Amino acid sequence: xxxxxxxxxxxxxxxxxxxxxxxxxxxxxxxxxxxxxxxxxxxxxxxxxxxxxxxxxxxxxxxxxxxxxxxxxxxxxxxxxxxxxxxxxxxxxxxxxxxxxxxxxxxxxxxxxxxxxxxxxxxxxxxxxxxxxxxxxxxxxxxxxxxxxxxxxxxxxxxxxxxxxxxxxxxxxxxxxxxxxxx
Numbered sequence: 001x002x003x004x005x006x007x008x009x010x011x012x013x014x015x016x017x018x019x020x021x022x023x024x025x026x027x028x029x030x031x032x033x034x035x036x037x038x039x040x041x042x043x044x045x046x047x048x049x050x051x052x053x054x055x056x057x058x059x060x061x062x063x064x065x066x067x068x069x070x071x072x073x074x075x076x077x078x079x080x081x082x083x084x085x086x087x088x089x090x091x092x093x094x095x096x097x098x099x100x101x102x103x104x105x106x107x108x109x110x111x112x113x114x115x116x117x118x119x120x121x122x123x124x125x126x127x128x129x130x131x132x133x134x135x136x137x138x139x140x141x142x143x144x145x146x147x148x149x150x151x152x153x154x155x156x157x158x159x160x161x162x163x164x165x166x167x168x169x170x171x172x173x174x175x176x177x178x179x180x181x182x183x
Contacts, residue, residue, distance in 0.1 A: 014165045021171055022161030025088065029106070029153045032179030033086040035146045036109040038156065039124055040102065042139035048099040050168075053091045056134035057103060057175045061087065063131045067123065071111040085110055086179075089172035092163045102139075103172075104160060106146070117145065 029035050047053060065084055085108035094100045109115050114123060120143045129135040146156065163170035 010166060017166065017169070018161060018164040021164045021169060022157050025160050025171065026154055026157035028088055028176075028178060029157055030150065033088070033106075033177070034108050035088075035106050035148075035153070035156075036085070036115070037105075037107045037120060038142075038144045038146050039105040039107070039120070040140075040142040041105070041124060042102045042136040042141075043100070043134050044136050045100070047101050047134065050091065050101070052134075053101045053103070054172060054174055056132065057089055057091065057172060060128060060132045060135070061089075061175055063128060064123075067127065068111060068114065071113045086177040087175070088160075088177070089175040090160050090163075090170040091172050092170045093168070106156075106160075117143065 043053065043056065047056070068084060087108075088106040090104040091101050092104065094102065110120070114120065121141075124141050124143055129137045146152070160170070
């Protein structure tokens with residue numbers, strides 16, 4: 001029965017990995033950043049290559065930083081010396097069996113001129129899709145304010161860590177901003 005033992009071992013490894021990823025996400029949400037926005041969006045049809053999605057997310061992040069830079073408070077001495085909001089990125093595969101990707105983005109607060117529900121929806125539904133060609137212009141984009149309650153953050157971490165197995169982890173380690181551990 002080596003096959004049965006191997007599959008039980010793989011299930012245990014997958015559960016341990018999922019638990020670790022959820023714990024990492026929860027730790028980042030609680031201690032590594034001040035989560036403010038939860039944004040879910042889709043890519044153009046046929047986006048099934050993970051490497052391409054990671055590149056597209058890097059492009060989105062760069063263009064988002066340009067928009068944030070332009071919206072900065074110019075009265076701040078040094079014009080532009082301000083922290084960009086930290087971001088966590090999850091690139092998930094559709095549960096409908098199409099293999100297409102969508103992403104979830106957790107961000108800290110944006111500059112005051114952008115940090116309202118109306119402006120965030122405008123940014124992600126109109127401005128960024130015109131600048132980032134990979135973003136879908138017709139599929140839904142959801143922008144929600146995150147409540148800082150620890151139970152809410154725990155549920156959010158659990159939701160974001162749901163697509164984890166031994167073959168795939170949705171957490172985008174290349175485009176996420178992880179806190180540095182103090183030593």
